[in-house]
Amino acid sequence: xxxxxxxxxxxxxxxxxxxxxxxxxxxxxxxxxxxxxxxxxxxxxxxxxxxxxxxxxxxxxxxxxxxxxxxxxxxxxxxxxxxxxxxxxxxxxxxxxxxxxxxxxxxxxxxxxxxxxxxxxxxxxxxxxxxxxxxxxxxxxxxxxxxxxxxxxxxxxxxxxxxxxxxxxxxxxxxxxxxxxxxxxxxxxxxxxxxxxxxxxxxxxxxxxxxxxxxxxxxxxxxxxxxxxx
Numbered sequence: 001x002x003x004x005x006x007x008x009x010x011x012x013x014x015x016x017x018x019x020x021x022x023x024x025x026x027x028x029x030x031x032x033x034x035x036x037x038x039x040x041x042x043x044x045x046x047x048x049x050x051x052x053x054x055x056x057x058x059x060x061x062x063x064x065x066x067x068x069x070x071x072x073x074x075x076x077x078x079x080x081x082x083x084x085x086x087x088x089x090x091x092x093x094x095x096x097x098x099x100x101x102x103x104x105x106x107x108x109x110x111x112x113x114x115x116x117x118x119x120x121x122x123x124x125x126x127x128x129x130x131x132x133x134x135x136x137x138x139x140x141x142x143x144x145x146x147x148x149x150x151x152x153x154x155x156x157x158x159x160x161x162x163x164x165x166x167x168x169x170x171x172x173x174x175x176x177x178x179x180x181x182x183x184x185x186x187x188x189x190x191x192x193x194x195x196x197x198x199x200x201x202x203x204x205x206x207x208x209x210x211x212x213x214x215x216x217x218x219x220x221x222x223x224x225x226x227x228x229x230x
Contacts, residue, residue, distance in 0.1 A: 006155075038122070038134075047086075077094065089121075124143075127140070143166045149193070
């Protein structure tokens with residue numbers, strides 16, 4: 001089992017490797033402001049960013065801000081966002097968020113995590129994405145499937161619950177790096193460290209990665225088996 005110092009050193013080496021590979025990271029979602037990023041991030045749940053980007057231009061053309069979307073008919077919104085999947089619940093959440101922004105926040109997206117998570121459909125991950133992407137605020141570290149999987153494989157956390165993973169990473173990484181770390185991990189997860197067939201031969205962390213297999217659904221976060229490479 002790795003010590004705290006081992007984990008800190010591995011985190012520093014991981015950060016340096018990701019910074020070298022992705023010197024100017026950015027989100028895959030197309031958004032011009034905080035409102036658009038909020039909507040796009042909600043739609044991206046269980047959906048690819050590429051597909052979301054095909055839907056949002058029409059959505060923002062018809063409803064350019066929270067006040068406009070708050071007045072939308074649910075069935076009209078559902079028809080536009082249908083390709084992103086789970087469109088009934090996503091439409092309900094977006095309409096609820098738009099109305100709360102209109103009624104409680106003057107139509108503007110708030111700039112604190114505590115306020116953002118009061119919006120329907122917005123949990124910590126989405127709130128962190130919006131805070132950093134729209135305002136450059138590192139209040140937390142967004143933990144998506146890529147961050148959770150790769151950081152477990154690297155031995156940066158023994159947790160599988162996103163909130164616990166976030167806590168562990170925030171203790172290991174400089175605050176100013178939290179937002180970019182998420183972006184870099186998403187790129188790295190798509191290009192190299194895939195869920196089923198990680199390209200370890202192309203990985204700059206190969207020399208120090210323990211290659212732990214994340215527990216399957218329902219696991220408690222105990223150290224897993226090493227990845228079996230084909």
